[in-house]
Amino acid sequence: MGTLYLVPTPLDFGCDSQGPLDEVLPQATIVRAAALQHWVCENAKSARAFLKRIGEVSPLCASIQEQQLQELPREVHKKGDTGFDARSLLAPALQGLDMGLLSEAGMPAIADPGASVVRAAHTLGIEVQPLIGPVSLMLALAASGLNGQNFAFVGYVPSEPALRAQRIKALEALALKTGQTQIFIETPYRNEALLRTLLEVLQAGTRLAASMGLTLEKCRHYSGTPADWKRERWALNNQTPAVFAIGP
Amino acid sequence: MGTLYLVPTPLDFGCDSQGPLDEVLPQATIVRAAALQHWVCENAKSARAFLKRIGEVSPLCASIQEQQLQELPREVHKKGDTGFDARSLLAPALQGLDMGLLSEAGMPAIADPGASVVRAAHTLGIEVQPLIGPVSLMLALAASGLNGQNFAFVGYVPSEPALRAQRIKALEALALKTGQTQIFIETPYRNEALLRTLLEVLQAGTRLAASMGLTLEKCRHYSGTPADWKRERWALNNQTPAVFAIGP
Numbered sequence: 413m414g415t416l417y418l419v420p421t422p423l424d425f426g427c428d429s430q431g432p433l434d435e436v437l438p439q440a441t442i443v444r445a446a447a448l449q450h451w452v453c454e455n456a457k458s459a460r461a462f463l464k465r466i467g468e469v470s471p472l473c474a475s476i477q478e479q480q481l482q483e484l485p486r487e488v489h490k491k492g493d494t495g496f497d498a499r500s501l502l503a504p505a506l507q508g509l510d511m512g513l514l515s516e517a518g519m520p521a522i523a524d525p526g527a528s529v530v531r532a533a534h535t536l537g538i539e540v541q542p543l544i545g546p547v548s549l550m551l552a553l554a555a556s557g558l559n560g561q562n563f564a565f566v567g568y569v570p571s572e573p574a575l576r577a578q579r580i581k582a583l584e585a586l587a588l589k590t591g592q593t594q595i596f597i598e599t600p601y602r603n604e605a606l607l608r609t610l611l612e613v614l615q616a617g618t619r620l621a622a623s624m625g626l627t628l629e630k631c632r633h634y635s636g637t638p639a640d641w642k643r644e645r646w647a648l649n650n651q652t653p654a655v656f657a658i659g660p
Numbered sequence: 661m662g663t664l665y666l667v668p669t670p671l672d673f674g675c676d677s678q679g680p681l682d683e684v685l686p687q688a689t690i691v692r693a694a695a696l697q698h699w700v701c702e703n704a705k706s707a708r709a710f711l712k713r714i715g716e717v718s719p720l721c722a723s724i725q726e727q728q729l730q731e732l733p734r735e736v737h738k739k740g741d742t743g744f745d746a747r748s749l750l751a752p753a754l755q756g757l758d759m760g761l762l763s764e765a766g767m768p769a770i771a772d773p774g775a776s777v778v779r780a781a782h783t784l785g786i787e788v789q790p791l792i793g794p795v796s797l798m799l800a801l802a803a804s805g806l807n808g809q810n811f812a813f814v815g816y817v818p819s820e821p822a823l824r825a826q827r828i829k830a831l832e833a834l835a836l837k838t839g840q841t842q843i844f845i846e847t848p849y850r851n852e853a854l855l856r857t858l859l860e861v862l863q864a865g866t867r868l869a870a871s872m873g874l875t876l877e878k879c880r881h882y883s884g885t886p887a888d889w890k891r892e893r894w895a896l897n898n899q900t901p902a903v904f905a906i907g908p
Contacts, residue, residue, distance in 0.1 A: 440683035531805030557779030564812035
C-alpha cells in the first residue's frame with residue numbers, strides 16, 4: 413500500500429510576489445512532494461501551480477501534464493468534510509502508489525478541507541505522514557503573545573454585524589473565564605469591518621492580536637488592548653488574509 | 661530597535677538519532693537563526709546544542725562561546741507565562757540587536773513557555789517575526805483525520821486516575837456537542853496509562869487519534885474508535901512523546 417503524505421503549501425498563493433519555496437518549506441518536504449505523482453487537492457489549477465514551483469527547485473518524478481490530480485468535490489468546500497466518504501479518491505494508494513494531499517495554502521486539513529481524506533486513509537489502513545511547512549494559525553498564535561498552552565481555533569465569525577458582535581462577546585467571555593485563547597478568521601474583504609466590531613465590543617482589559625500577510629514581505633503582527641490599537645493606529649486592509657486572536 | 665524572531669527547533673531533541681536539520685527547517689529559518697547572537701531560551705544547554713546543529717549547516721555569526729543566552733526563570737517553566745514580566749530579557753533588542761526566542765522542541769510559545777517574552781516585545785514596540793518549522797500539535801491534528809476547522813489544545817490531562825477519567829469524559833462531551841476536536845498531551849512515561857483510561861472511558865462512536873514520535877523515523881499515527889484500537893492492537897510506549905486528540 414502507498415502512503416498518504418500531507419503536503420503543506422506556501423501561504424503566498426495568489427500574491428503578486430511569490431518568494432522562493434525553500435524560504436518556507438524544508439528540503440525534505442520539497443523532495444517528497446517532487447517524488448509524488450498522485451494527488452488529492454482542493455483545486456487542480458493551483459495544485460499544478462504549486463507543482464511547477466516545486467519543479468523549479470527539485471526535479472519532478474513526472475511532468476505537470478502527467479500528474480494525476482483529483483479534486484475534492486464542491487460539497488466538501490462548502491459544507492466541510494463531515495460525512496463525506498473520500499475512500500474512492502485513495503484508489504492509487506490501494507494499488508501501492510504514494511499519494512499527496514494538498515490544500516490551497518498551508519497545512520492540508522487544518523482550517524481547510526482534507527480531514528475526510530485522512531480519515532478515509534485510516535479506515536483503509538493506508539499510512540498517513542504529515543510533512544513540515546507553514547501553518548498560518550500557529551505563526552499567528554506564537555506571534556500574538558497570548559496563551560499558547562490552551563487555545564482554540566473556531567473558524568469564521570459571522571458576517572452579519574449583530575451576529576458578529578454577539579459571537580465576539582461569547583468568544584471573549586470564554587477566553588476570560590478559562591484563559592483559553594480564541595483564534596478566528598474572516599474573508600479578507602471583511603478585515604476592516606471585523607476589526608471595527610472588535611474594537612467596539614471588546615472589554616478594556618482584553619488583548620486582541622492580528623497577524624496580516626503571514627510569511628509575506630509586508631507581514632505585520634499587532635497585539636494589544638483596544639486602547640493600544642487606537643493609540644497606535646494599527647490598521648488592517650481588505651486585501652490581505654489575516655488571523656485574529658483574543659485572550660486575557 | 662531589533663526584531664524578536666521566534667525560532668522553531670526540531671522535535672527530535674534528546675533522541676538517539678537526530679536527523680539533518682534541513683529535513684525539518686526551511687533554509688530561511690536556518691539562515692536567520694545562524695545570524696542571531698542574542699537569545700531567550702528555556703534551557704541554555706539545549707539551546708547551545710541546537711545552535712551547534714545550526715552551525716553545521718550554516719555559518720554562525722558568533723561562536724557558541726560568544727552566543728548570549730538568557731534562560732526563562734524556573735517559575736515560568738513551572739507555573740506558565742501568565743503574570744511574568746519579561747521586559748528585562750529584551751534589553752539587547754532595545755539596543756538595536758536582533759534576538760531569538762527558543763523553546764525545547766518545536767515552535768516557541770506554543771504548548772511551551774515563551775508567550776510572556778512575545779507579549780513584552782509588543783509592549784516595548786519591538787517587532788515580532790515567527791519563523792517556519794515543525795509544530796507537533798498541528799502535525800498530529802492534520803494526521804488525525806479529525807475536524808481541523810474547529811479544534812482546541814488544552815494542555816496536559818491530570819495524572820491522578822479518577823481526575824484523568826473525569827477530564828477525558830468532559831473533553832469528550834464537549835467534542836461531541838460542538839464538533840470541536842480536543843487535543844491534549846501527557847508526559848511520555850504516562851502514555852500507556854493514559855491510553856488505557858481513554859479506551860475504558862470513551863464512547864463507542866468517538867474517534868481517538870494519537871501521534872507518537874513526530875518527525876522521527878519511528879513516527880506512527882493512529883486514528884479510530886476504541887474498537888478499532890483494540891482490534892488493531894495499536895500500542896504506545898512510555899518513552900516517546902505523543903499527542904492525543906478526540907472528536908466525533
